[in-house]
Amino acid sequence: MGAGASLAGCRAPAPQAGIDAGDIAALDHTRIAGIVRPPGTAGVAAALQRWEGAVCIAGGRYSMGGQTRAPRALQLDLSRMDRLLWLDASALRARVQAGMRWRRLQELLDPHDLSVKVMQSYSNFSIGGSVSVNCHGRYVGHGAIAGTVRALQLVDASGQVRELSRESDGELFGAVLGGYGGLGVVTEVELDLAPNTAIARHARRVSLDEYPDWFGSEVLADPTVVLHNADLAPPAFDAPVAVTWRRTAAPLTDARRLLPTGARYTREQNLIWAATELPAGHRVRDRVLTEGVLAEPRVVMRNLEASLDVASLEPRTRRVSTYLLQEYFVPVAAFAPFARSMARILREAEVEALNISIRHAPADTTSLLRWAPEPVFCFVLYHKQRSWQRAEQAAAAWTRRLVDAALDHGGRYYLPYRLHASQAQFLRAYPGASDYAALKHRIDPDQRFRNLLLDRYLPRA
Numbered sequence: 001m002g003a004g005a006s007l008a009g010c011r012a013p014a015p016q017a018g019i020d021a022g023d024i025a026a027l028d029h030t031r032i033a034g035i036v037r038p039p040g041t042a043g044v045a046a047a048l049q050r051w052e053g054a055v056c057i058a059g060g061r062y063s064m065g066g067q068t069r070a071p072r073a074l075q076l077d078l079s080r081m082d083r084l085l086w087l088d089a090s091a092l093r094a095r096v097q098a099g100m101r102w103r104r105l106q107e108l109l110d111p112h113d114l115s116v117k118v119m120q121s122y123s124n125f126s127i128g129g130s131v132s133v134n135c136h137g138r139y140v141g142h143g144a145i146a147g148t149v150r151a152l153q154l155v156d157a158s159g160q161v162r163e164l165s166r167e168s169d170g171e172l173f174g175a176v177l178g179g180y181g182g183l184g185v186v187t188e189v190e191l192d193l194a195p196n197t198a199i200a201r202h203a204r205r206v207s208l209d210e211y212p213d214w215f216g217s218e219v220l221a222d223p224t225v226v227l228h229n230a231d232l233a234p235p236a237f238d239a240p241v242a243v244t245w246r247r248t249a250a251p252l253t254d255a256r257r258l259l260p261t262g263a264r265y266t267r268e269q270n271l272i273w274a275a276t277e278l279p280a281g282h283r284v285r286d287r288v289l290t291e292g293v294l295a296e297p298r299v300v301m302r303n304l305e306a307s308l309d310v311a312s313l314e315p316r317t318r319r320v321s322t323y324l325l326q327e328y329f330v331p332v333a334a335f336a337p338f339a340r341s342m343a344r345i346l347r348e349a350e351v352e353a354l355n356i357s358i359r360h361a362p363a364d365t366t367s368l369l370r371w372a373p374e375p376v377f378c379f380v381l382y383h384k385q386r387s388w389q390r391a392e393q394a395a396a397a398w399t400r401r402l403v404d405a406a407l408d409h410g411g412r413y414y415l416p417y418r419l420h421a422s423q424a425q426f427l428r429a430y431p432g433a434s435d436y437a438a439l440k441h442r443i444d445p446d447q448r449f450r451n452l453l454l455d456r457y458l459p460r461a
Helices: 041-050 102-112 127-133 170-176 211-220 266-277 281-295 302-306 332-348 389-408 423-429 433-443 452-457
Strands: 019-021 030-032 034-036 055-058 074-077 084-088 093-097 114-116 149-155 161-165 185-195 198-205 225-232 241-247 299-301 321-331 352-361 376-386
Touching: 019 034, 041 074, 041 149, 041 185, 084 102, 093 102, 102 114, 102 127, 102 302, 114 302, 127 185, 149 170, 161 170, 170 433, 198 281, 198 302, 211 225, 211 241, 211 332, 211 352, 241 281, 266 281, 266 352, 299 302, 321 332, 321 389, 332 352, 332 376, 332 389, 376 389, 389 423, 423 433, 423 452
Parallel strands: 034 074, 055 074
Antiparallel strands: 019 030, 084 093, 093 185, 114 185, 149 161, 149 185, 198 241, 198 299, 225 241, 225 352, 321 376, 352 376
16 A cells, blocks of 8 residues: 555544654654554554555654664554543542643643652653653652553554453563554553642752662661752762652742643753853853752642643754763662773763753563663763764764763663664563564564664664
8 A cells, every 4th residue: 555545543644645754863864654643542553454564653753773664665653542541530640641641641630639659750751652762750669661560552453452461461562562563553651640649849968988888778778759850060970969758847948739731941941052052051051950949948749740741951052063862770789880990981982961860760560672670770872963074973982981881880771762782782681672673563563663762772682
């Protein structure tokens, strides 16, 4: 069937023939067959039954290495699939369509004084995309989102609708969580929720060597803690600023329930520019931002802190530079040695790093392509990179050094970002890849579900 043919059940325009698809990084594009935007599971199933070629899946497009696209593939854009299907407030559960953004779900939960249990630090991402990358956030005691997903609806390559859970086809359920859309289209997600409580911010500096023990006794062992991260700032990356949010009965310092959508973040964008472009810009960042966090009391509702907007991190333009993420996971005992190795590599490569954010995650016992086979510290690198090819080539070289450092310390790296790791590094980091490939061969024998990540790394069954 050609790209211009009608797809019954989608209630959307026929796919446009031959268009370029990209993502938030804005570094490259892929020529795809077209895009359809189904409103629900029936439309997805109809598209898969009528379209004969390869398929890729898109939500918010915040991945950075082609995880939502493949050459000549039909892209299923799930952005229209944003309905709340049901909410059980007493059981702390909800079921949503997979294209819904976290920010939309927060609007629907907040009147019930409920919150998302685990999500990223920012609210712009789609829920289906978050499940497909097995995301995590700053939620202490709760690591990967896999631990809070109760059930999934998946449409497979034949258009069959499957209901998955730990009890119903648990093998496929675990493979879809963090499976990057290679096994089918996630159309519905059932999630655990949490109460929306007031939380107070506590910030302090901790030494690098003392941080793991301090975290274990002062954060992980404290049942009142909800959120935590620590920031390492350039150029030394050796003085963690630990930020902990604890449940509190204190009066709110900011009475807003959620941050407004569509707000302008000129101040934040100017601060990012200054930190990366001005001489000693990191000192500007430290004086304006870090000292403010250390000194300013803040008490807010959990949903307000969870409704952060990625626009506050965006550059004013990506024509000259782009802003990217990387992430590495290492066992708790390897925290300080890896932190020093990472800092050395970044300095030697003259990486324009804005900061490294540290989180913690317990072991993930659900997903197949798991990034936390044991309790880990997560190092989230936020850096600025010029938009030309030479900068991309340099980034590939120092990224592979960081991947090796994580692997040598018994850790892993995260897959939603630029595809700089070698296949040997991927297979070393994700030993479950061969089992994933075998399962994919069984349920998608024609390899219809594709993207640049899977094309580059997945072993051929």
